[in-house]
Amino acid sequence: MTLFAKSKINEVKAALKNAKKIAIVTHFNSDGDAVGSSLALYQYFSQEGFEVNVIFPNPVPHFLTWIPGMDKAIIAERALKTAKKALQEADILFVVDMNAAHRSGVAMEEPIKNSSAFKILIDHHLSPNLDCNVMFSTTKTTSTCELVYLFLEKMIEDKNKITMDVATCIYVGMITDTGSLSYMCNQPKTYMIISELMKKGIDGELIHRRIYDNYAESRIKLLGLCLSQRLKIMRNVSTTYMFLTKKDLDDNGYRIGDTEGFVNYGLSLKGIQFTAFFTERDDRIRISFRSKGNFDVNLFARQHFNGGGHKNASAAFCYDTMENAIKKFEKVMESYHEILNPKNFE
Ligand SMILES: [Mn+2]
Known part of the structure; x- marks a missing residue:
């Protein structure tokens, strides 16, 4: 039909x-x-x-x-x-x-x-x-x-x-x-x-x-912090991730929607195919995933973090600390050396 x-x-x-x-x-x-x-x-x-x-x-x-x-x-x-x-x-x-x-x-x-x-x-x-x-x-x-x-x-x-x-x-x-x-x-x-x-x-x-062009001051400050101090680059798996803790959010006067779209910056770096963005909520860590091309982040979110979404944009929650959520992500990424080998994206 x-x-x-x-x-x-x-x-x-x-x-x-x-x-x-x-x-x-x-x-x-x-x-x-x-x-x-x-x-x-x-x-x-x-x-x-x-x-x-x-x-x-x-x-x-x-x-x-x-x-x-x-x-x-x-x-x-x-x-x-x-x-x-x-x-x-x-x-x-x-x-x-x-x-x-x-x-x-x-x-x-x-x-x-x-x-x-x-x-x-x-x-x-x-x-x-x-x-x-x-x-x-x-x-x-x-x-x-x-x-x-x-x-x-x-x-x-x-x-x-x-x-x-x-x-x-x-x-x-x-x-x-x-x-x-x-x-x-x-x-x-x-x-x-x-x-x-x-x-x-x-x-x-x-x-x-x-x-x-209607962003709050808090958003611009959070973006600056995120890009300058909370960005990690994992070249060997063509991946980046960024994170903002509850303290980061509070210190900068976070308002709902302020971090919308930040995740895309992680993907704008040359040679990067996959990115994750972690934000700390009261009782959980929210993770957004983005990818370019064939890397399926819907599948990735499902397999490793019980989340989901679309092929190039997905999200998940992790009911743990920021530190553990990031540790888990880094560990999971070790098995992606072949699929996300930077040589494939030169
Ligand atoms: Mn939609």
Whole structure:
């Protein structure tokens, strides 16, 4: 069956006919794609007269708070009762930019699973694992936002209903999930969609400034610290890693989202194919993995750290100290001398 098969679209249309209330959920620590895809759907379905609730599990990074519709969103961490009620009462539930309910965090997992709403998954992560009525899932796309655009295109006869606000939301996810169109960006279709978004009157330059030139002082300081003192280079396995301890974060006034994208710096060094970025949370170490080319970090995260994600971008948690998490990583890397031999990447 094709991704947006007519039968699936018709099922959604039929469910919408009898629906009044729609809820939209996404993953914990929502990024540009999660926020963009949620709010694009919010904008469209509110304008169609539905009562729509967008639920973010925890606060969204400040450089994403300007996105149209954000002021109406429910932050579950601050208003769990309201979030649960919205899930319970929803006739239709959109689950976007995540492949399983637990990605929404401990408090949200059960309410999502138990919701009796008609569930629609729109996502680009591997191995979707959610009991839902209709699923639009593929890894062959830039972002969930791109899938939301294609979904709306199939749903709507009158393209004018894709407003500038909807287009802005979609553009945010398409650029943030591709590092401003620097990876996962070799499909002509992507640029066709961006062309359509531009026709809606969105301001690509302004959006870029709002996301990338809108950083807090804490972020710039943390980046400086990270690059100058927390970068380790393992040339023999074409790998780098960086880390920030809880003390590093506290000392520099860390705010949610401040370290977003730091991991990519580890990969920008010449000859490096793989990088990891460790950040210390209250009770765990979060590890982000990035790779270039064929090195599969989804597999790596799964095999060694019980995590997962995409081929070139994945993440995991390690319930141990920073020191032990790094030790484990260095040990694991010893078995990658052949696969990540620098001679292969000259
Ligand atoms: Mn995404």
